[in-house]
Amino acid sequence: MKRSQIRNLIALAAISALALGAAGGWFAATLLAVAENPAFFWSGSALIVLFVVGALYAIHRFMRAFLLDVRALAEAGRLLLGPNPERRVVPRGHPDVADLATVFNSLADRYVELQGERASEIRQARADLEEERNQLAALMSELTEGVLVCNLDGQILLYNRGARSMLDGDGTSYVGLGRSVFGVIDRSAIAHALEQVQVRYQRREGEAGARPVMTSFVTASARGRLLRTRLAPFANQAGDLRGYVVTLQDMSEGIERSSRRDALLQTLTERMRAAVGAIRAAIEAVESFPEMATAQRHRFQQVIYEESQSLSAQLDQTMRSYASDLRAQWRLEDIHATDLIWAIEHHLADRLHCEVVLDAIDDRLWVKIDSYTLVQGITYLVMQLQEAFAVVRVKLCLVAVDRHAALDICWPAEQGDADMWGHWKDRLLVTDDSDGVVTLREVADRHGGEVWFQYDGAARHAYFRLLLPRASDQESPRTAASVPAPALESRPEYYDFDLFHQPGQSPALDDRSLRDLTYTVFDTETTGLTPGIDEIVSIGALRMVNGRLLRQEVFEQLVDPQRAIPVTASAIHGITDEMVRGQPPASVVLPHFFEFTAGTVLLGHNLAFDMRMFQEKEDETGVRFDHAVLDTLLLSAVLHPEEESHSLETIADRLGVKALGRHTALGDAIMTGEVFLRMVPMLEARGIRTLRQAREAAQQTFLARLSY
Amino acid sequence: MPSKVLIVDDEANIVISLEFLMEQAGYEVAVARTGEEALEQVESFNPDVVLLDVMLPGINGFDILQHIRQRPRSQSTAVIMLTAKGREVEVTKGLALGANAYITKPFSTRELLAEVRRHLGVSEDHETLTN
Numbered sequence: 001m002k003r004s005q006i007r008n009l010i011a012l013a014a015i016s017a018l019a020l021g022a023a024g025g026w027f028a029a030t031l032l033a034v035a036e037n038p039a040f041f042w043s044g045s046a047l048i049v050l051f052v053v054g055a056l057y058a059i060h061r062f063m064r065a066f067l068l069d070v071r072a073l074a075e076a077g078r079l080l081l082g083p084n085p086e087r088r089v090v091p092r093g094h095p096d097v098a099d100l101a102t103v104f105n106s107l108a109d110r111y112v113e114l115q116g117e118r119a120s121e122i123r124q125a126r127a128d129l130e131e132e133r134n135q136l137a138a139l140m141s142e143l144t145e146g147v148l149v150c151n152l153d154g155q156i157l158l159y160n161r162g163a164r165s166m167l168d169g170d171g172t173s174y175v176g177l178g179r180s181v182f183g184v185i186d187r188s189a190i191a192h193a194l195e196q197v198q199v200r201y202q203r204r205e206g207e208a209g210a211r212p213v214m215t216s217f218v219t220a221s222a223r224g225r226l227l228r229t230r231l232a233p234f235a236n237q238a239g240d241l242r243g244y245v246v247t248l249q250d251m252s253e254g255i256e257r258s259s260r261r262d263a264l265l266q267t268l269t270e271r272m273r274a275a276v277g278a279i280r281a282a283i284e285a286v287e288s289f290p291e292m293a294t295a296q297r298h299r300f301q302q303v304i305y306e307e308s309q310s311l312s313a314q315l316d317q318t319m320r321s322y323a324s325d326l327r328a329q330w331r332l333e334d335i336h337a338t339d340l341i342w343a344i345e346h347h348l349a350d351r352l353h354c355e356v357v358l359d360a361i362d363d364r365l366w367v368k369i370d371s372y373t374l375v376q377g378i379t380y381l382v383m384q385l386q387e388a389f390a391v392v393r394v395k396l397c398l399v400a401v402d403r404h405a406a407l408d409i410c411w412p413a414e415q416g417d418a419d420m421w422g423h424w425k426d427r428l429l430v431t432d433d434s435d436g437v438v439t440l441r442e443v444a445d446r447h448g449g450e451v452w453f454q455y456d457g458a459a460r461h462a463y464f465r466l467l468l469p470r471a472s473d474q475e476s477p478r479t480a481a482s483v484p485a486p487a488l489e490s491r492p493e494y495y496d497f498d499l500f501h502q503p504g505q506s507p508a509l510d511d512r513s514l515r516d517l518t519y520t521v522f523d524t525e526t527t528g529l530t531p532g533i534d535e536i537v538s539i540g541a542l543r544m545v546n547g548r549l550l551r552q553e554v555f556e557q558l559v560d561p562q563r564a565i566p567v568t569a570s571a572i573h574g575i576t577d578e579m580v581r582g583q584p585p586a587s588v589v590l591p592h593f594f595e596f597t598a599g600t601v602l603l604g605h606n607l608a609f610d611m612r613m614f615q616e617k618e619d620e621t622g623v624r625f626d627h628a629v630l631d632t633l634l635l636s637a638v639l640h641p642e643e644e645s646h647s648l649e650t651i652a653d654r655l656g657v658k659a660l661g662r663h664t665a666l667g668d669a670i671m672t673g674e675v676f677l678r679m680v681p682m683l684e685a686r687g688i689r690t691l692r693q694a695r696e697a698a699q700q701t702f703l704a705r706l707s708y
Numbered sequence: 709m710p711s712k713v714l715i716v717d718d719e720a721n722i723v724i725s726l727e728f729l730m731e732q733a734g735y736e737v738a739v740a741r742t743g744e745e746a747l748e749q750v751e752s753f754n755p756d757v758v759l760l761d762v763m764l765p766g767i768n769g770f771d772i773l774q775h776i777r778q779r780p781r782s783q784s785t786a787v788i789m790l791t792a793k794g795r796e797v798e799v800t801k802g803l804a805l806g807a808n809a810y811i812t813k814p815f816s817t818r819e820l821l822a823e824v825r826r827h828l829g830v831s832e833d834h835e836t837l838t839n
Contacts, residue, residue, distance in 0.1 A: 266795075269792075270763070270792040270793060270794075271792070272792075273794060273813040273814060274719055274722070274792040274813055276813065277722055277813025277814035277815060278721040278722040278725065278813075279814070280814040280815070280816075280817075281722055281725035281726065281729070281814075281815075281817050282724070282725045284725075284729075284816070284817040284818070285725045285728050285729055285817065288729075288732075288817070289728075289732060296728070299724055300724070300725070300728075303721040303725065306721060307721055
């Protein structure tokens with residue numbers, strides 16, 4: 001019921017009361033005129049007053065019961081829907097109204113209960129989603145392949161560590177959320193691939209059970225690595241293409257390896273052809289002219305001898321080159337002592353029918369080895385023992401010796417023959433799991449271990465001892481070897497699917513919401529406060545996309561100021577002459593930083609100073625930082641014009657941002673970013689929503705009129 | 709007047725046999741061990757047949773072949789590539805540059821001699837290696 005209606009009712013009641021009073025007066029006057037009895041007059045008047053008061057009270061009760069109590073009920077309802085869902089009404093007044101209030105309270109209880117349930121469901125769903133995202137992020141970061149997910153504009157929505165390590169150029173191109181994939185992969189290659197998959201995707205539509213569309217190409221990264229790139233599109237439920245997944249594989253190493261092998265094979269073939277050619281020609285000459293002079297015959301024999309020697313040397317050389325090439329791929333893995341012994345034992349029994357006796361085996365021991373090759377090496381050794389000494393039984397020991405594990409292969413022997421070792425250690429007979437051929441010596445070397453022969457005269461047995469590395473974590477090597485659990489605090493911010501809804505970079509920045517913009521938050525440390533004289537010693541920056549500070553996408557670089565850093569400055573930021581020695585100068589760093597900031601709004605605290613420092617370098621670097629900018633100092637003055645201090649510490653304190661790593665460029669940049677994120681809703685409450693509005697508001701503050 | 713054979717190879721051990729066999733076959737033989745020597749010998753010795761290796765110190769066999777083919781006086785000179793480079797692309801290259809034959813090492817000395825004779829247009833009657 002509206003206030004005006006209530007007022008009308010009160011007026012109506014007052015008029016009714018006056019009318020009643022007038023009627024009562026008229027009635028009394030009539031009685032007086034007839035009886036002229038004073039006693040009757042007083043009692044009549046009292047009656048009238050009583051009547052009027054009674055009427056007024058009745059009206060009051062009526063209004064309270066049906067108007068005011070109902071109004072309070074409505075007010076409570078409004079509060080309940082808005083800021084205070086705990087608000088309840090005291091049931092009073094007319095029983096009907098009180099009953100209504102009770103029902104109202106029950107409804108309110110139910111409402112609060114439902115709201116609580118819904119909130120907890122949302123929380124649960126969020127937590128589930130978050131967990132899934134964390135798992136995805138952890139999974140992605142473990143992949144050796146690079147993965148990028150892009151929308152059709154080429155904006156990167158997700159990437160993993162692999163992609164970044166393959167594609168990040170040396171300060172010339174960056175992988176980052178919201179950045180363009182064309183900055184790191186050739187635009188025409190992507191465009192061509194995309195065209196192909198789009199055509200195939202459209203052709204495929206409607207076909208049942210069609211294979212996923214995918215295309216691949218080879219591209220070179222900024223650092224000259226060859227990358228095999230696969231591109232697969234993905235669509236929303238309606239079947240419209242929304243973006244594509246790019247997977248990257250570094251082929252360079254494989255190509256290098258196979259071309260090394262090709263070269264090796266070719267050289268071997270050519271040298272063998274030459275040597276065999278010489279041998280064959282010599283033999284045929286001798287055969288064709290059996291009556292040739294002895295001296296001539298001797299020359300041919302010499303040729304045959306020399307060339308066959310050269311052939312053997314060539315073969316050995318090739319084997320060695322091949323083996324050293326293989327060594328690069330050897331994999332050392334943790335294995336439990338008993339598992340290793342079991343493998344050796346079974347291999348010896350199956351292959352050589354050799355009896356194996358187990359002696360001291362430390363079953364708490366873990367070793368880090370290439371088990372296949374080791375087993376092969378030991379099998380070869382025992383095979384030689386069988387041939388040389390008719391050994392039918394060997395004894396195995398595996399115990400810890402300091403930081404190593406000692407594996408002994410013992411056999412009974414009447415005397416030691418140290419020369420034997422000389423024969424065996426370098427023979428090329430062990431085949432490893434890549435069909436490579438290596439020596440026993442190399443088996444030990446590849447484990448970073450040692451191998452030697454020893455004779456124990458007292459026990460009358462000889463043994464080979466292999467020293468092998470122990471697994472690093474003796475307590476729980478299995479855990480050490482397993483995939484590390486994702487650390488939630490340091491979860492990489494490698495994805496942002498909200499970028500799907502990002503309107504690209506096309507609309508003018510000015511009219512875009514402060515929340516949608518991509519920022520580079522940065523800070524510099526300098527040798528002092530006088531632009532033109534002082535120099536930058538450090539730049540720290542990170543990107544902020546969709547209201548998230550991306551701590552993985554940072555730029556942090558010391559800069560050689562090419563002048564001495566005053567002690568007073570070092571005292572503030574801790575950067576000394578020593579630290580900047582050998583670092584690149586501003587003329588190198590600023591163009592890289594410029595690349596890093598491409599397409600973003602620059603955000604800083606008191607950034608006029610930093611911009612002025614950049615400006616001083618314009619002629620030298622050839623880059624002009626002409627980005628849109630926002631300054632948290634000025635925005636703070638917009639929000640709190642009455643406050644005197646707008647230093648970063650003060651604002652951070654005011655807004656409840658914790659100070660971390662202050663007075664490092666990156667630390668200050670992070671803090672500035674956090675301060676800004678808290679300012680955005682406060683600015684919005686003042687109607688400042690777009691970049692243009694924020695800039696205009698900042699310009700109007702007094703502080704903006706002071707500049708460098 | 710015997711036909712002249714120039715052997716171009718830097719591997720002494722193959723040169724010994726080639727020189728011996730060619731001499732026994734009744735040819736006048738000259739030997740060059742580097743690319744530069746080979747070019748000089750082509751000028752001064754003016755061979756009828758060149759047994760040409762590819763891998764040589766200095767100028768390689770393919771370049772020497774091209775030089776011979778561009779030289780008016782050597783139009784009738786037969787060039788037999790005799791080399792350890794046996795990949796198909798190399799054979800194709802040698803023949804395309806104008807080699808009369810491309811023989812990869814190791815080779816049969818009998819077939820080599822037959823090839824030399826074939827290019828000199830000498831009849832089977834002169835064969836000295838028949839057993």
